[in-house]
Amino acid sequence: MKHRQDILFKNSLGLLSWAFIAVLVAMILSLLHMSGLAWEKIGFSFFTTSHWNPVKHQYGVAAFAWATLVTSLLALLISTPLSLAVAVSVTELMKKRAGRVFGFFVDMLAAIPSVVYGLWGIFVLVPLMRTQVQPWLFENLGWIGIFSEVPYGVGILTASIVLAIMILPTMSSLLREVFQTIPLTQKEAALGLGATKTEMIYLSVVKSSKSSIVAAMVLGLARALGETMAVTMVIGNRNDWMKSIFSPAQTMASLIANEYVEATHDLHLSALALVGVTLLMISSVIQLVFRAIYARGRK
């Protein structure tokens, strides 16, 4: 005989959980509904073209999708080694107390609002990129192609750097927790064989945490793909294909944020909703791919 209290408790929590799923489904459905008009008028070429001109009713998302992927992946490229470095120093290299304090400050980065990152980007990072970093890269490495544009300060790389800092706390705190659970015996196995501390960290800590590193990347990428405010403030908002990683560009999220207020025409609004759908699809696919890699790594 089940207790009445337990039944009530279980059912009410169950209801709340299902309500949550229902909200999610409703959101996706309404987004699809809103984007229906654009899908009808433009069709599949929405995904394959990159002309975005609301005046002429031309809508194509390809350039923005590309810029979204590039900024997020660049951010991941910067943030993965950094967060590994932070997690390793905090758990393995620093004294326990110093590690805790340091970890706390890294976690605090997560508490900074997106718009504040954007302001910092505008006032500090953009001028620095324009006057120092980009001219140097352009002059010395411009021939490579990815640095082949005159420096504006705002643009893909600047957005990636801001994103990298924003996803660092998420990634490093996950890695930190994983590294903390690595059994002492596994570290002593390496030390006992005559591994130096560096070799021990590689053998016992990093090498055995491959799947957790992938998991941290999933979390970081998920945050980077959808991040809007800070990116909008530093990416330059140019509706065109990127020519180099210095190009001012537009991500899907920044496009929606920039144009939503001014979109008066139904088709324009609907096209923006379709951009939202595209963003949702891309981030879901990436999540699934990474999850598959993670699951394989764990086996």
Place this chain on the structure above:
Amino acid sequence: MSAEFTPSPILQVENVNAYFSGFHAVKNISLAVPEHQVTALIGPSGCGKSTFIRSLNRLHEETEGATLTGEVRLAGKNIYTPGVDPVEIRRQIGMVFQKANPFPGMSIYENVAVGLTLQGGFSKVEIENRVEKALRSSALWDEVKDKLKKPGTSLSGGQSQRLCIARALAVEPKVILMDEPTSALDPISTARIEELIFELKKQTTVVIVTHNMQQAARVSDFTAFFLMGELIEMGITKTIFTNPKERQTEHYITGRFG
């Protein structure tokens, strides 16, 4: 071996004291570990035998707050002389731990080869030969020769522990330290490892910590009895178990405490 004969020591320990942030775990211990013999360290939990064995390859100092005084001479040279690299010492004095700890990200082969890879300077063929030799010495070769590429963690508990022994053997250490190597294993796996320890003295010297007195009696040539961080007595195993000098030893081996 005969009771009258004492072989030359490979390790000489003199006045070793080990501490954990002020706690005096090992108290002024001096003893000699004879070469090509098995020396067992016995005593009740918390008697300092594990701390002591970890001071023989300078692993003790890896714990935060751990300190040590005294001398440990390996083939005559003090491993605690300032300037001696602990990494170098641990390459000559291998260790097998209480819980089998193969590296999770590595295959069986890589697990055995890792010590050689760390040292560097071995050709691929040399590594292959050494891995096979180590796996044969640890009586694991026949069981794993067809699945060397499988993960090291896919083996059973007893096999994993023999893999860890092979890993330690591959670098051909002068001494192998074993810290309760069978305490997590079933009786059959334990018996296999005990046989192995007996064979190992041909190629190296074994120091084994055990809380199992029967095991000490079965595998060792010499036994040292520890109590509360002190060495009560050390001698030929048979003598310790049949005719100990100290009353505390007698009480322990007859099961009055511990």
